[in-house]
Amino acid sequence: MRASRPLSRIQRAAIALAFILVSGCKRASLPDATSPSAELYVNRCGNCHVPYNPHEMTAAMWDTQVTMMEVKIQAAGLPALTSDERESILEYLKRNAGTE
Numbered sequence: 001m002r003a004s005r006p007l008s009r010i011q012r013a014a015i016a017l018a019f020i021l022v023s024g025c026k027r028a029s030l031p032d033a034t035s036p037s038a039e040l041y042v043n044r045c046g047n048c049h050v051p052y053n054p055h056e057m058t059a060a061m062w063d064t065q066v067t068m069m070e071v072k073i074q075a076a077g078l079p080a081l082t083s084d085e086r087e088s089i090l091e092y093l094k095r096n097a098g099t100e
Contacts, residue, residue: 040085054096066086
């Protein structure tokens with residue numbers, strides 16, 4: 001087994017910076033997180049990625065985003081959103097959407 005060399009000052013600084021950045025990236029909790037529509041959003045969208053806070057996009061952006069994600073859901077071979085699921089998720093996202 002090869003002996004490991006000690007980390008350089010730059011490597012230690014890079015590791016420390018990465019740790020600080022990652023620990024500071026905790027997402028804020030979702031609005032109205034215990035509502036059925038928020039739970040549906042987390043359950044369906046959170047299967048592939050951390051659900052974004054609805055405030056991060058405008059209502060119009062969410063329309064586009066959900067449509068794009070439906071294509072990715074199909075490509076991944078996952079069950080498509082039902083019309084009721086899509087409506088509930090979009091209603092939740094738009095109700096809590098950002099304004100800019």
